[in-house]
Amino acid sequence: MKLLKPYLARFKGDVWWAIVSVAVVAFATLWQPRVLQQIMTAIIANDKATVFRLGLWLVALGVIGIGAGVINTVYSARIALNVATNLRADVYRHVQTFAYADVEQFSPSNLVVRMTNDINQIQQVLMAVFQQVTRIPLLFFGALVLALVTIPSLWWIILVMMAAIIGVSWFAFQKMGKLFGRTQKLVERVNTIARENLMGIRVVKSFVQEDNQIKTFAKASDAMRDVNTKIGDLFAILMPAFFLACNLAIGVSVFLIGRNITAHPAYLAAISSYTSYLFQIMFAVINAGFMTTFAARAMISIGRLETVMTHAPSMHFVAGPSQPVGGSIAFDHVSFTYPGDDQPTLRDISFTVPAGAQVGIVGATGSGKTTLAQLIPRLFDPDTGTVTLGGVDLRELSQATIRDTVSFVLQRSTLFSGTIAANLRQAQPSAALPQMERAAGIAQAAEFIERLPERYDAPVEERSANFSGGQKQRLAITRGVIAEPKVLILDDATSALDARSEKLVQEALGKHLAHTTTVIIAEKISSIIHADEILVLADGRLVGHGTHRELVANNPTYQEIYRTQKAKEAAQ
């Protein structure tokens, strides 16, 4: 609840209106049966003037109740919407401060669920709370007192009815709470299956997996139906049970009043208001039950968001603007373990790369190439050892300095929906057309961009689905080189390019970014054969470094990779 306090405080005025208006609704609801009772008494006494006066008063009470109800709904909705919107913005802002490792720890899809489903849940409950929370106790205690005042001798009937209703509620709502919890999990499961299926639709189609996918989806969907059916069954029993208890109480009351009506003729007029109060007590108990299960679900969501909001970013950067720093890279006895892993992925790695050099990194799958590259832009900190940029420990550089100095192009290039220009400006916000054209020329992207009718304003769809794998990679390289970074890392970034295009990109990089330190992670040795220095990784260790010629002559791991690749090429 601590999470919501500051947000509710921000909308104090709306909260006040919502609470006052719901109190007015409750008072109008409680007062109406009293006035009705007085009207009945006046009818029995044939007092037409009083009947007319009280009739008008009854109508006025109805109008006041409806008016207050409308005001309450408006303010409750405003509170719920504003709190949810502000909370969502703050969670999003806080997540932006996370280090890469923090996002991985939560998992991106989990964070999305927290920012959408959980906040929606809180919004719905807030709306209900401000519509019900003061109404329930006011109606319950008010109706209880008024029923006792109306016909004092029947206090025990009210007690028995309340015991029956609270007992049934206790049993049913506890069961229902558990079932609601299961539905929430099943909704997440169904969403995940549907999302995975649609995101991986190409794999599903190419492996003819439709039937299997339908079965998996149907299983989760059927489980959800079963749980919802159980909830429906409970409701089916619950409501008639409540009405039975209430109607039995009314029946017994009428019978007892009827037997004594000659001794208490005033009870004849009281019976309708007494019945109304019994119903109000019943509805207050039912609503309290619903609110409890509803609130329990919201508490889970609040807890999940609190975990995100109280999570401190695991990495801190020195504050300050971007400063110029050299392009040399040095690893000094660096070891690194992924959070949650028990074995290090990189072990005692040391090497230096002078500014402007071209470095290749090779090694078997899973040898740690990408992990090593991720330490250069400080996506992770090493467990031991230091990584320096231009001779300065990364931990002493501001985030702006590192981001302006190092550009990282990934194999699975991520482009954002918008336009090509908007994606390129992520790397350099001030980039004008000539800069974009120059960068696209280096990345061999100019030829296909020029063919698009809108050129650099061409749309990029969600997940850049309107571009081929090779085109995406070229666009990602364009974005990587546009700001002419001092350090450029290409992590298998040309894997979807044909050999000719890859060669052209490399030649253009050598020509136009001659002073840039380029780190190329490559599966194929042919991609880095001309590098000034090649690092060879095996099982997270640096097992050799040198030029291609040196490594072919004396490094067994490199020789093995080279031999295997040559044999493959010969076989093709």
Ligand SMILES: Nc1ncnc2c1ncn2[C@@H]1O[C@H](COP(=O)(O)OP(=O)(O)OP(=O)(O)O)[C@@H](O)[C@H]1O
């Ligand atoms: N985010 C992560 N969390 C935990 N372990 C990871 C993570 N990323 C990679 N690993 C593990 O670290 C090891 C090295 O992975 P890495 O991606 O650095 O290898 P790589 O040499 O780049 O492989 P590839 O050539 O297949 O891209 C692998 O065993 C991998 O399972």
